[in-house]
Amino acid sequence: QVAPKINMSFDKDGDHYYDTLSAFQKSIRGSDVDAALYYLAKLINAGDLLSIERRLLVIAYEDIGLANPALTGRVLNAIESAKRVGLPEGRIPLSAIVIELALSPKSKSAELAIDKALDVVNKTAYQTPDYLRLTPVSMDQEDKYDYGDSSLWHRIQYLPDELKDMSFYVPGNNEKVLKENNEKLKSIPRSNKLRELKKRKR
Template identity: 40%
Template sequence: MNDEMNLFSKNNIHQPLADEIRPRKLDEIVGQKQLLGSGKPLRQIIDKKIPISLILWGPPGTGKSTLAFVMASAYGLPFEKFNASIDNKAELQKLVANHPNESFVLQLDEIHRLTKPIQDYLLPYLESGKILLVGTTTENPIITINPAIRSRCELFEFKPVSPDDIVPVLQRTTKSVFNFELDQKSAKMIGNSANGDVRVALNMLETLVAMHGKTLNQKQIAEFAQNQHFAFDKDTTYHYDYLSAFNYAIIGSDTDAALYYLSVILNSGDLESAIRRIRDAAYMCIGLADPRAVDTAVLACDTAEKIGLPRASTNLSYATIILCLAPKSDSAWKSYERANEDGKEANQLHPMPTYLRDSHYKHSIETTGGGDMINPFNEKHQVAHQKYLPKDLEDKQYYEPRDNKREQAYYQRYKALKKYLYGNGAENNE
């Protein structure tokens, strides 16, 4: 192999390629056009050198750390790095002491792991402008970052970088660092395998060139890429985004989308969350519109739990398709919400009929009236002509059906029962 393609010098590991070619100017950063394009908000902040702290969040390898470095250069300020997951307060104090008479840009990586002592030390410097903070994280800051820090920063979400944006970086790097041309299709194969992470793409390129040199071809790239697994971490914010997308795809009756999001979730190894979402969607979103579909989906989930991955994917695919194609109804969910508006009030406001009170003690009927009710099973059609709601709620209708055929049939029975229970007794419940 040529010396220039060797990852190792005689005694030291070579500097990672992603660090070696890190952009030095704003226009060299790839992706994030929604933030860094001409006239976009983050671009304006940097171009106008507005001294405001930032929190940048999004997947790894999307340019967050690079932007912090470029921002310091654009502002003409010193640049320091601090990692909240491994560095301590003493390290931060040392960084501040390095700049006694000047402000500096502090890239605070893993900012969602910031401890309270470090936060308390940091806040006065943010207030005074001594530190221009650029916090970086893969987690949603609204959920994970303390409001005291969050309220002093502008928040910007970084998106995965598209393969089309990664391709020119790979081709440019191959030519300038390794002295050969990487064809468009080969670069696209690497870009597609990187899951929106520029650093991963560059690491793949570096490893492939170290293995094959200038003879690198598409077959070699394909063989290498298929052994890489870049599924998201099931403990991150993005995992919950995919769970949400899965749920909404079922609600929206988009079978193909739901199956795609299910595959992403199962590839991360999270069988439990997929099962939980299917069970929840079955009752919340299909419910009375198709009880048989609900039962079928829940049974498939029970089977999936017993079988486990990878075979359980078939059971959950079956349940997902059933729910997507079933008619939809949120009436059970909405009916409870309406009932809960009254139910969450002080129960003394809505006293129940006395004959519904507990009768499991001696003299309950004489003492409270508990149990002094008509037994429905002794009545025609096993329905007694008596009221069950508190008197002031008798006119309430919590259950409101959707317009699917099955639920309309239920609704006819609901209306007949309501009329029989709260009417004058002349009607029947047929």
């Protein structure tokens, strides 16, 4: 006896639909590839390709982030492929990218970093250093930012004095190269005395 085919479509404006989108993202975040594919299948059956594509981009930046930044480009390629061929064939690039997202290392460091910066900005407004302004106030040439000398750029203090020791970005466990580069740059003293920096170089 053949089991009856169940109609898995559901109201795209109903709670059940958004619950499925939520479960889809959480399954990828939790690296459960089979659950991610199950919820993807439910969303495909609902026929809302646009919501799937939007959610995949959110996942690429929010959950995978800097642990695998190249994956974002592949997400865009998969989305474009799915758009071009449409459903049902579009299910194949969507499946491939969901598998890769679920099994990729994860990091939320980019989201946490910008949220920390936004929290500071929303609490207090600090003045942009004069030498970083597009049209600096009256300053001697030696005190101005030097667009032509790249050897000084990583020694200049860019944050306002009140925030000079603030760290917004904290590398995650899956960001070894970025962590090493960040630590190397943090070990180099930065200064807001551009005249002194230029003299030291001579």
